Amino acid sequence: MSGSAIFVACSALPEGDGDEHAVPEALADLGFKTRWAAWDDTTVDFGTADIVVLRATWDYAERRDEFLSWAESVPALSNSAEVARWNTDKSYLAELGDAGVAVVPTTLIAPGDETPRWPKGEFVLKPAIGAGSRGVGKFAPAGADYAASHLKSLHDAGHTVVMQPYQSSVDSAGEIALVYFGGVYSHAFSKAAMLGRELDESGLYVTEKLAPVQPAAGFRALAEDALDATAALLGILRAELLYARVDLVAGPDGRPLLLELELVEPSLGFRQADAAAAWRFASAVRQQLA
Ligand SMILES: Nc1ncnc2c1ncn2[C@@H]1O[C@H](COP(=O)(O)OP(=O)(O)O)[C@@H](O)[C@H]1O
Ligand SMILES: [Mg+2]
Secondary structure, eight states: OOOOEEEETTBTTTTTTSTTTTTTHHHTTEEEEEEEEEOOOOOOGHHHHHEEEOOOOOOOOOHHHHHHHOOOOOTTTTSSSHHHHTSSSSHHHHHHHHHHOOOOOOOOOOTTTTOOOSSOEEEEESSSSOTTTTTTTTEEEGGGGHHHHHHHHHHTTTTTEEEEETTTTTHHOOOEEEETTTTTEEEEEEEEEOTOOOOOTTSSSBBOOOOOOOOOHHHHHHHHHHHHHHHHHTTTOOOGEEEEEEEEEEETTTOOEEEEEEEOOOOGGGGOOOTTHHHHHHHHHHHHOO
């Protein structure tokens, strides 16, 4: 078999941040030629590739409608446009919670809704459509005025707002990101607390501090539950997800909670994984085309 793959990024970082550097070679071993392109580069014909892989499309949040209609126009997109539509709005967290997945308690506040009762401890307000930690604010109950003004500014910009209790384990253990290729576990890494850090020079994301990690059984089991529930909600097989990253935190009682499920443009942490992770990814690409 031979074929062509396009890895999709954005104009500010047209070849991503370098995390995938070993993947094109792993794909070449299996007969694929890989090139990179920005999703909004109109000189590129995305219809000619055997597979078009969403990777570093980190500027979609401000242009989501445009991004999703582009995604719908690409025949061989992985993950699919339908998955991208569902997953680019953090309202999916409430759906997964309703489906019985242990999610960080999530309240959605739409523009026009009345001001909520603030949580008793520290809490987070963030845009339902957002990425790269942009627009995420952390507040204390004593700072309710700041929270109200952040809420208003997000509402004025048209956002539905996600309110969650702050999970202080991100400051100690960090978030645990579990990575799946074709619905099967590959590797995991930890991410130190993001809030209060600087934006990268591209202005698209907060620079992350990552390290390899061996997730405990309860974390692996919750990630599996989250993927099963997602496949059921979307009416797809897990294997149809070329990649998935499940971001978990330890809740107040130490048990894991889902903070985010990333199916569009997560960094997959190849640099934090064993060398065979690139081979597993290439194998999952072949599986998508089989
Ligand atoms: N409820 C929360 N408790 C603790 N930290 C949070 C919470 N929500 C967000 N954060 C911090 O903000 C970062 C970005 O939020 P996240 O929900 O992952 O959105 P995105 O990655 O799409 O910007 C997280 O990586 C985490 O460090
Ligand atoms: Mg995140």
